[in-house]
Every structure is written in structure tokens, then in C-alpha cells.
Amino acid sequence: xxxxxxxxxxxxxxxxxxxxxxxxxxxxxxxxxxxxxxxxxxxxxxxxxxxxxxxxxxxxxxxxxxxxxxxxxxxxxxxxxxxxxxxxxxxxxxxxxxxxxxxxxxxxxxxxxxxxxxxxxxxxxxxxxxxxxxxxxxxxxxxxxxxxxxxxxxxxxxxxxxxxxxxxxxxxxxxxxxxxxxxxxxxxxxxxxxxxxxxxxxxxxxxxxxxxxxxxxxxxxxxxxxxxxxxxxxxxxxxxxxxxxxxxxxxxxxxxxxxxxxxxxxxxxxxxxxxxxxxxxxxxxxxxxxxxxxxxxxxxxxxxxxxxxxxxxxxxxxxxxxxxxxxxxxxxxxxxxxxxxxxxxxxxxxxxxxxxxxxxxxxxxxxxxxxxxxxxxxxxxxxxxxxxxxxxxxxxxxxxxxxxxxxxxxxxxxxxxxxxxxxxxxxxxxxxxxxxxxxxxxxxx
Numbered sequence: 001x002x003x004x005x006x007x008x009x010x011x012x013x014x015x016x017x018x019x020x021x022x023x024x025x026x027x028x029x030x031x032x033x034x035x036x037x038x039x040x041x042x043x044x045x046x047x048x049x050x051x052x053x054x055x056x057x058x059x060x061x062x063x064x065x066x067x068x069x070x071x072x073x074x075x076x077x078x079x080x081x082x083x084x085x086x087x088x089x090x091x092x093x094x095x096x097x098x099x100x101x102x103x104x105x106x107x108x109x110x111x112x113x114x115x116x117x118x119x120x121x122x123x124x125x126x127x128x129x130x131x132x133x134x135x136x137x138x139x140x141x142x143x144x145x146x147x148x149x150x151x152x153x154x155x156x157x158x159x160x161x162x163x164x165x166x167x168x169x170x171x172x173x174x175x176x177x178x179x180x181x182x183x184x185x186x187x188x189x190x191x192x193x194x195x196x197x198x199x200x201x202x203x204x205x206x207x208x209x210x211x212x213x214x215x216x217x218x219x220x221x222x223x224x225x226x227x228x229x230x231x232x233x234x235x236x237x238x239x240x241x242x243x244x245x246x247x248x249x250x251x252x253x254x255x256x257x258x259x260x261x262x263x264x265x266x267x268x269x270x271x272x273x274x275x276x277x278x279x280x281x282x283x284x285x286x287x288x289x290x291x292x293x294x295x296x297x298x299x300x301x302x303x304x305x306x307x308x309x310x311x312x313x314x315x316x317x318x319x320x321x322x323x324x325x326x327x328x329x330x331x332x333x334x335x336x337x338x339x340x341x342x343x344x345x346x347x348x349x350x351x352x353x354x355x356x357x358x359x360x361x362x363x364x365x366x367x368x369x370x371x372x373x374x375x376x377x378x379x380x381x382x383x384x385x386x387x388x389x390x391x392x393x394x395x396x397x398x399x400x401x402x403x404x405x406x407x408x409x410x411x412x413x414x415x416x417x418x419x420x421x422x423x424x425x426x427x428x429x430x431x432x433x434x435x436x437x438x439x440x441x442x443x444x445x
Contacts, residue, residue, distance in 0.1 A: 014056045021036065021056070021066075031076065063241060064242040126337065130333055137325075142305070142325060142327065149336045154277075154291060160284075161284045166313065169325065169332065173262065180312075181204065183316060188221055189221060189224060190225045191215065193215075215251075226248065226257050226258070238378065259286060261278045261289045286310075290306045303331060304327075355382055358430055365437045370441045383425075384425055387419070387421075389417050392419075
């Protein structure tokens with residue numbers, strides 16, 4: 001029986017095994033196409049349970065390092081080399097139960113079950129007592145204690161490589177994108193990948209950039225930015241795998257571009273640990289990492305943060321002091337203490353349980369009432385989809401649902417007699433699930 005991996009000894013067993021194989025794949029010690037030991041053999045070899053091995057393998061699968069062949073086993077995926085050959089920075093993130101589900105918190109209003117208003121009010125009241133701080137203008141880059149809390153949080157939870165000095169705080173993602181545009185002298189092209197972000201596209205268009213979804217078009221002329229949300233890489237809200245992440249980083253280096261990583265819902269991955277950030281994989285060289293709290297806490301808390309890439313830090317240090325801070329100083333002080341006291345992590349766990357329970361109820365009710373052909377749940381972002389055989393077209397179903405004011409994310413015509421409905425579970429109140437499903441049933445028939 002082999003000794004377990006001492007360099008990862010501060011992590012749970014399945015994470016130790018996951019990190020062990022992940023680093024061997026990254027370093028080329030295990031080659032593309034190589035077969036990993038069977039679950040049973042690996043468990044015997046290291047003296048651990050089969051469940052531990054299965055959890056580690058599932059994490060490697062979710063990140064694209066390996067893939068499963070039916071009746072054969074697990075094999076190493078083909079992964080491109082990193083943009084440079086420097087030592088891979090081990091990314092450690094908090095252990096998250098791999099048996100949970102995923103949530104996409106994109107509703108316009110917070111749910112009472114998910115947020116402790118009285119607790120947040122307590123932190124705001126404590127911030128209001130900091131009279132000396134509130135009598136002065138805030139730091140243009142964001143309050144120091146908040147940036148330190150964000151640095152520790154992003155490093156631990158998302159593998160982001162940064163210090164407090166690399167972070168800029170702003171009142172929302174659009175505000176931070178405007179700052180990026182101001183730091184960029186030559187207006188060229190911005191490539192958007194994955195799910196659309198209309199507000200972001202609008203900012204770049206207003207600043208004179210050409211915005212495109214075409215990688216072929218992005219190869220022409222100057223490509224300034226590549227905008228991506230790795231936790232929602234397509235309409236199914238799938239997580240971008242490791243090969244695609246590395247390809248994107250290499251493409252950015254090839255074109256001299258900066259990747260903007262909008263990581264706004266990564267904390268809500270329940271099927272597996274959140275995949276390490278692009279910024280951490282790139283070691284902070286060419287990636288501007290953006291995180292926000294309006295969807296984790298309250299939409300009215302307009303606090304986002306950006307980790308500047310190395311090539312923009314010098315420009316910001318010269319010009320940043322001329323930009324006023326847009327986020328509330330009171331809320332910054334409150335959020336800093338909220339994070340350092342561990343309340344943010346507690347809040348996320350509470351929201352996960354609530355949305356997981358809600359999604360399960362929606363699926364159970366839909367399966368009971370409508371008997372769909374297929375049911376799916378996204379890797380990231382709690383998107384549910386259901387396939388039906390029906391005489392009604394997608395356009396007819398959408399029109400009928402709109403007339404009844406029923407919220408459907410998207411309806412897709414698969415073929416002449418089959419449609420796929422995408423449902424955002426966070427937009428449906430628990431006490432309305434029965435009526436919601438009943439309306440869908442009546443519309444399909």
C-alpha cells in the first residue's frame with residue numbers, strides 16, 4: 001500500500017488524490033491517452049475507500065483532465081501545453097461536497113430563505129459607527145480592509161493569484177469594465193464567448209470597440225479583450241474544461257489580448273469543487289478576474305471587484321487616483337467584516353441548500369405531471385432543461401407561456417415534434433412550483 005501524498009496533507013483524502021493526479025497530468029508525468037488505475041485498484045493501492053477514489057475521479061472528469069470510457073475505465077484527456085513552461089501553481093480551494101447540485105442565482109430579487117437581513121443590518125450598523133472613517137473620502141481603489149479580505153477569499157475559494165494591491169473595487173461589473181476601457185488606449189475588437197452578456201457588450205460598444213462572437217473575426221485586426229464566463233460556457237451553463245481554458249489562454253497570448261474572466265456564479269457548483277479560475281491558471285499575467293456580490297448577497301449591494309493583470313497594473317497605478325470610488329464606503333466596511341467573520345461562506349452554503357432543494361422539487365413535480373423525455377441539470381448555474389414530444393411548436397409554446405406570464409429561460413425546437421424547455425430554477429418561488437408545472441403541462445398538450 002502506497003503512502004498518501006504528504007504535500008497535500010492539509011486537504012481531504014479525495015482532494016489529495018485529485019491534486020496528485022491533476023499535477024501529474026499537468027506536468028506530463030501521465031500522458032494523453034494513458035489509462036488511470038481502476039477505482040478498485042486505486043483504492044487498494046492507497047488504502048482508501050472506493051467512494052474517495054470515485055469522488056476524486058469525478059472531480060478530474062468535471063475539470064476535463066480525464067474522461068470515462070464505458071466498460072473500460074478512465075483515460076487522460078488531450079491537454080495543450082500552457083502558454084509558458086513555468087511551474088504550475090497548485091490551486092487550493094475549499095472542500096465542497098461533491099454530491100451536491102448547482103445553482104444559478106440570477107433572480108432580480110433575493111429570497112427571504114436565502115439571506116439573513118437582520119445579520120447584514122447588524123454589520124451595516126457597526127460600519128456606521130466608524131465615524132472617523134466615514135468622515136473622509138474612501139480609497140479610490142477600494143477600502144484596504146475589504147481588498148485584503150477579498151484577496152484571501154479569492155485565493156482560498158477560487159485559486160486566484162493576487163494581493164490586496166492588485167484588486168480594484170467598483171459599484172458593479174459595468175463600472176469595472178468602463179475602467180478597463182479607460183486603461184486601454186487602442187480601441188479594437190472584443191470577443192465574447194459563451195452565454196451573452198448584453199450589459200457588458202453595451203459598455204464596449206459605447207467606448208468604440210467592435211464586439212463579436214466570432215473567433216475567426218477576432219483573428220483579424222487588433223483583439224483587445226476576450227470576455228468569458230468559464231462557469232457558464234454555453235446555453236447549458238456547462239463549466240469550461242481545462243483544455244478549453246488553456247486553449248483560450250494560449251490564444252490570448254498569441255493575439256496579445258487580455259482575457260476578462262467574469263466569475264460571478266462559480267461559488268454555486270455543487271456537483272463538484274469549483275474549477276480553478278483562469279486567472280490562477282494564468283498566474284495573473286493576462287487575465288482580468290471579476291467577481292461580484294450582488295448575486296451572492298443582495299442585488300442592491302453594488303460591490304464588485306477586479307484583479308488587474310500584470311500588464312495593466314502600472315497603467316492603473318499612474319491613472320487610478322484620478323478615478324473616484326463608486327461603491328458605498330459604508331457597505332465596503334460592512335462587507336469586509338462580513339467576509340472575515342466567515343459569514344459570506346455561511347451565506348453561500350445556506351443558499352446552495354435552498355436552491356438545491358427547490359430544483360429537486362421542480363424536477364420531481366415536472367416528472368410527475370408532464371413525463372418529459374429527458375431531464376438535464378447544468379454543471380454551473382442552476383439551469384434545468386426538459387425535452388418533450390409535442391404537436392405544438394416552440395414558438396406556439398413560448399407565446400402561450402408569455403400570455404400566462406410564465407417565466408421560461410428559453411424554448412428550443414429540436415426537430416419537428418420535439419422541443420426543449422430551459423428553466424431557471426431561481427426565478428420560481430417554492431409555493432408556485434405546482435402552478436408553474438401545471439401551466440407548462442396545459443401548454444404542451
